[in-house]
Amino acid sequence: MEVLLFGIAKDIVGKPSFRFEGEDAPPSSVSELKKRMKAAFPELERLSSLAVAVNSEYAEDGQSLKQGDEIALIPPVSGG
């Protein structure tokens, strides 16, 4: 499972995407994804907010994730 990264999240992780691989199952929900990303990259905790997009739509914490979804971390937006 791949997670797209932008803005400060990309800088914190150090690359434009992060892949869950190996023996652990990939996160099955938005909240689990956030928890595991924050555990792996504690600096994500410092952000004012952290949202997740699933298939390019904002997703609620309870939403489940499945193989093939396009997933992205959305740090605080600052367009305009």
Next chain:
Amino acid sequence: MKQKTTIEIVDQIDVSQVYGELSHPHSGGVCVFVGSVREFTQNEQVMALEFETYKAMALKEMAKIADAASQKWTLNRVVLRHAIGKKEVGEPVVVVGASSAHRDACFEACRFLIDTLKERVPIWKKEIFKNKSVWVSATP
């Protein structure tokens, strides 16, 4: 016929384009907001801004904002356009606007368009100072 709604993410904004896109025979008012690169942030001199986006999602969110505005007000045309990449002081980075029969609707819609864009659209801005660069609003 021109499209009712214009949604774009571009490398460079040409502000002279927007009047043609918003003008409409049934519109008596056209209201436009242009956001540009400001030289000072809290007394610190900004050299440039750098914008990046999650484009597929940003275009979807911008289209939703245009739809929401068209539900709230009777609009003949709506434009939301944002630039990405490195922008120097004075350059336009975002242009939004609406046209309507009378001015109240387009003034209110224009404010809604830019405020909601800033809240929801996945675009990120980095301020580049002389000796550092900072992602805007990222941390409290």
